[in-house]
Structure formats: C-alpha cells, structure tokens
Amino acid sequence: MRDAYHEELDSIGEGLVDMANRVGSALGRATSALLDADLQLAESVISTHAEVEDLQRDLDDRAVEVLARQQPVATDLRVVVTSLRMSADLERCSVLAQHVAKLARLRYPGKAVPQDLRSTVLEMSQLAQRLMAQAADVLVTRDLEAALQMEQDDDRIDELHRGIFQHLMDDRWHHGVETAVDVTLLGRYYERFADHAVSVARRMVFLVTGEHADGPATTPPATTT
Amino acid sequence: MRDAYHEELDSIGEGLVDMANRVGSALGRATSALLDADLQLAESVISTHAEVEDLQRDLDDRAVEVLARQQPVATDLRVVVTSLRMSADLERCSVLAQHVAKLARLRYPGKAVPQDLRSTVLEMSQLAQRLMAQAADVLVTRDLEAALQMEQDDDRIDELHRGIFQHLMDDRWHHGVETAVDVTLLGRYYERFADHAVSVARRMVFLVTGEHADGPATTPPATTT
Numbered sequence: 507m508r509d510a511y512h513e514e515l516d517s518i519g520e521g522l523v524d525m526a527n528r529v530g531s532a533l534g535r536a537t538s539a540l541l542d543a544d545l546q547l548a549e550s551v552i553s554t555h556a557e558v559e560d561l562q563r564d565l566d567d568r569a570v571e572v573l574a575r576q577q578p579v580a581t582d583l584r585v586v587v588t589s590l591r592m593s594a595d596l597e598r599c600s601v602l603a604q605h606v607a608k609l610a611r612l613r614y615p616g617k618a619v620p621q622d623l624r625s626t627v628l629e630m631s632q633l634a635q636r637l638m639a640q641a642a643d644v645l646v647t648r649d650l651e652a653a654l655q656m657e658q659d660d661d662r663i664d665e666l667h668r669g670i671f672q673h674l675m676d677d678r679w680h681h682g683v684e685t686a687v688d689v690t691l692l693g694r695y696y697e698r699f700a701d702h703a704v705s706v707a708r709r710m711v712f713l714v715t716g717e718h719a720d721g722p723a724t725t726p727p728a729t730t731t
Numbered sequence: 732m733r734d735a736y737h738e739e740l741d742s743i744g745e746g747l748v749d750m751a752n753r754v755g756s757a758l759g760r761a762t763s764a765l766l767d768a769d770l771q772l773a774e775s776v777i778s779t780h781a782e783v784e785d786l787q788r789d790l791d792d793r794a795v796e797v798l799a800r801q802q803p804v805a806t807d808l809r810v811v812v813t814s815l816r817m818s819a820d821l822e823r824c825s826v827l828a829q830h831v832a833k834l835a836r837l838r839y840p841g842k843a844v845p846q847d848l849r850s851t852v853l854e855m856s857q858l859a860q861r862l863m864a865q866a867a868d869v870l871v872t873r874d875l876e877a878a879l880q881m882e883q884d885d886d887r888i889d890e891l892h893r894g895i896f897q898h899l900m901d902d903r904w905h906h907g908v909e910t911a912v913d914v915t916l917l918g919r920y921y922e923r924f925a926d927h928a929v930s931v932a933r934r935m936v937f938l939v940t941g942e943h944a945d946g947p948a949t950t951p952p953a954t955t956t
Contacts, residue, residue: 570812577802587795590815675909684900686908690915 511576514568518589521565522596523642526706528558529599530638533699536606537631540692541624545614551607558600562593569593581713588713592645595702595709599638602699609688618688620681623673627689630666630696633659637703644707648714653707663700667693736801739793743814746790747821748867751931753783754824755863758924761831762856765917766849770839776832783825787818794818806938813938817870820927820934824863827924834913843913845906848898851891852914855921858888862928869932873939878932888925892918 532551539548569586572578578586609618619627637659644653670693673679674686711717757776764773794811797803803811834843844852862884869878895918898904899911936942 570808573798573812574804574808579799583795583799587798587815590812591819594816594819671912674912679908683904683908683911686911687896687899687915690912691919694916694919 511572511578514572514576515582515585518565518568518572518586519645521561521568522589522592522706523645525558525561525565525593525596525600526638526642526645526703528554528561529596529603530635530642532558532600532603533606533631533638533696534635536603536610537628539607540610540618541628543610543614543617545611548607548610548614552604552611555600555604558597562597565593566590584713588709592706592709595705599699599702602695602702605695606692609692613688618685619692620685620689623670623689626666626670626673627692627696630663630693630700633663633666634696634700634703637663637700641703641706644710648710650711650714653711656704656707660700660704663697667697736797736803739797739801740807740810743790743793743797743811744870746786746793747814747817747931748870750783750786750790750818750821750825751863751867751870751928753779753786754821754828754924755860755867757783757825757828758831758856758863758921759860761828761835762853764832765835765843766853768835768839768842770836773832773835773839777829777836780825780829783822787822790818791815809938813934817931817934820930824924824927827920827927830920831917834917838913843910844917845910845914848895848914851895851898852917852921855888855891855918855925858884858891859921859925859928862888862925866928866931866935869935873935875936875939878936881929881932885925885929888922892922 532554535547536551538544539551569589572586573583576582612618637656640652640656640659643649644656670689674689679686757779760772761776763769764776794814797811798808801807837843862881865877865881865884868874869881895914899914904911
C-alpha cells in the first residue's frame with residue numbers, strides 16, 4: 507500500500523491528467539464553434555476556463571503544501587516542481603482554447619475561417635488535441651518513446667502553420683485583411699497550444715531521465731522559417 | 732548578517748532582476764532592429780536568447796537545490812516557488828523579443844512596419860520595456876503601489892493593440908496582406924511581453940500579501956474586445 511504522501515503525489519498527477527483532458531476537449535469544442543459559427547458552444551468554452559483556473563490553483567496549492575509538509579528530496583521533489591510547471595502549461599492551453607472561442611463569438615453569425623482554410627484549421631486543431639491526449643497518456647504511462655513520437659505531430663503542425671502563411675501571402679488571397687488577421691492569430695493559437703502539449707511531455711522525459719529533451723518546445727513563428 | 736541560506740535566496744532574486752533587465756533591453760534592441768531594418772542588431776538579439784535560457788536554467792537549478800537542502804516553509808517556500816514562475820515569465824519574454832528580431836531579419840533589407848504604424852509599434856515597445864523595468868524594480872523594492880500602478884501602462888498597451896487592429900481593418904489599409912500578418916503578430920508579441928511583465932509584478936504582490944492581484948495577467952486578443 508502506498509503511503510499518504512505518495513497518494514497525494516499520485517492525486518496531483520491525476521489532477522494534471524484531468525486538466526489535460528479538459529483543455530484538449532475545450533480546443534475541440536472551440537474549433538467546432540469556430541468552423542460552425544456556433545455561438546452557444548463558443549460561450550460554453552469561454553465559461554469553462556474559470557474551472558480550469560480553479561483546478562490549477564487547487565493543484566498548485568496542494569503541490570506547495572506537499573513541499574511544506576513533506577519536504578521531498580530527489581525525484582519526489584522534481585515531481586512536485588515539474589507538476590507546477592505542467593499546470594502552468596495546461597492553464598495556458600485553456601486560455602488559447604478560449605481565444606479561439608472568442609474569435610468565433612466575435613465573428614458570429616459570420617465565420618472567421620474561409621472555406622479554403624477550413625480543412626487546414628481543422629487538421630491543426632485535431633493534431634493539437636491529439637498531442638494533448640498523448641501528453642495526458644505520457645503523464646500516466648511515463649512512456650518516453652510516446653513522448654518522443656509527439657515531435658512528429660508537432661512538426662506537422664508547424665508545416666500546416668507555414669502553409670497558412672503561404673496561403674495568406676498568395677496573390678490570389680481574396681478574403682481581405684480582417685480574415686487574414688483572424689487566420690494569423692488562429693494559426694498562432696493552435697501552434698502555441700501544441701507547443702505546450704509537447705512541453706508537458708518533455709517535462710515528463712526530463713523527470714524520468716534527468717535529461718532535457720532536445721530543443722525548446724517553442725517553435726519560431728512560421729513566417730520566419 | 733544574513734545567513735548563507737537567505738543570501739542564496741537574495742542571489743536568486745538578483746538573478747531574476749538580471750534576467751528582467753536583459754529581456755527588457757533585448758526587446759528595445761529588437762524593436763530598433765525592426766524599425767531601422769538593422770540586420771546585425773537583429774542577429775545579436777537572436778543570439779543572446781541562449782544566454783537568457785542558461786540564466787533561467789541556472790536560477791531554477793539553484794531554486795530546486797534550495798528546496799532540497801533547506802526545505803523552506805511558509806514565506807521562504809513561497810519565495811522559491813514564485814521565483815520558478817517568474818523565471819518562466821522572463822524566459823518567455825526573451826523568446827518574444829527574439830520573435831521581433833526574427834521578423835526584422837526576415838524582412839531585411841525591407842521594413843516589416845509601415846511608416847503609419849511606426850509610432851504605435853515604438854510606443855508599444857517602450858511601454859513594454861517600461862513595464863519590465865518596473866517589474867524589476869518591484870522585485871527589488873517589493874513596492875506594492877508600484878506594482879498596482881503598472882496596470883495603467885498595461886491598459887495603454889491594450890489600447891494601442893486595439894488601435895493596430897482598427898488600423899488594419901480600415902478600408903484605407905493599402906500595405907497588403909503580408910504586412911497585415913506581420914503587424915498582427917508584432918502586436919501580439921508586445922502585448923504578451925507586457926502581460927508577462929505584469930505577471931511578474933503580480934506574483935510579487937501575491938508573495939507579499941498572500942492575495943492574488945485582481946484578474947489574470949492575460950489580456951484577451953485585442954480583436955475580441
């Protein structure tokens with residue numbers, strides 16, 4: 507049987523998985539709201555952000571309490587410190603999903619995404635959600651192989667992001683500046699969301715191996731590559 | 732005389748001030764590179780990011796070592812945990828300054844910012860730098876009044892950010908889509924930089940008072956307000 511202390515660490519880990527599942531789901535619903543111009547769905551995503559913030563605050567308070575009461579060292583200490591960083595990544599993803607939903611709401615009853623970019627945006631959203639689901643898996647399984655495989659999906663997101671810029675710069679772009687601005691911001695939101703998912707997995711790699719996975723999770727803006 | 736333990740905490744605090752000064756300076760130089768199309772200056776900003784990353788890693792390692800060796804409780808524990816969060820804010824600001832410099836490099840020998848948005852971009856950059864300087868001051872002085880006054884400069888940045896979007900949406904916009912995309916991203920970089928500076932100061936308020944300063948540091952994208 508595990509002691510109360512390790513049960514608390516496990517419980518914090520479960521809280522992180524819960525946060526990851528929620529923000530992944532929020533991004534999916536925000537994207538549906540965006541592509542279908544569904545105001546009600548957009549509002550629901552926006553309103554659930556407060557719950558994620560509460561979850562984060564609760565998890566962080568508990569992590570700090572573990573530090574104060576149990577004074578962990580070595581691996582246990584690293585687990586707690588890493589959980590604080592992961593919860594920050596996940597809270598940021600919730601903000602990004604909210605940004606997508608707010609853009610859907612702003613353009614309602616119109617659609618922010620023109621037909622010819624719909625499939626690209628959908629694929630970016632799906633990949634970002636998949637990365638978040640994989641990050642949640644890695645939190646549970648600590649499967650380093652799975653964590654490293656996430657890099658491929660992240661590369662694909664960067665490729666799609668570059669594709670959006672190429673499309674915007676194309677002389678045949680005829681959707682005007684407002685849509686160009688919207689799509690530019692959307693591309694950045696999905697890319698950042700994916701970066702944070704990868705970051706969660708990388709932090710787990712670091713936790714298990716003590717070695718930083720190669721390179722920062724931060725991708726340079728696609729315009730510059 | 733202070734003991735070795737509190738000297739280490741002070742030294743971590745000084746490291747954070749050093750990071751804040753460096754990233755504020757990096758943003759100023761990146762903006763000069765952007766507005767003057769100065770490739771050499773852009774390259775120098777891009778290359779200094781690695782130093783900020785090293786600083787962050789060093790500070791975080793030392794903070795975790797303090798947790799492991801000294802097992803602080805109460806306020807001291809909060810100081811160490813908060814320092815980890817602040818270093819993450821500051822590292823992110825370094826990435827954002829780098830993004831500005833990379834855009835300058837990408838458009839060289841051209842200029843990414845058209846004449847009619849030059850003063851707006853300059854003012855956003857100056858305000859963001861000022862916020863970072865104030866955050867550094869708050870780290871030293873723990874002056875809560877000063878921390879709360881930063882909100883005004885942050886409001887002004889949000890106002891400028893909204894102004895950029897209004898300008899982009901104006902029918903008289905004649906700089907094309909590429910420039911619209913560049914300016915959209917730049918507006919976001921400066922706004923996020925300022926958010927992180929405000930976040931550092933708010934964390935200090937929380938540290939001193941135990942109360943969260945009102946509202947999240949995260950401003951919604953200016954298009955949605």
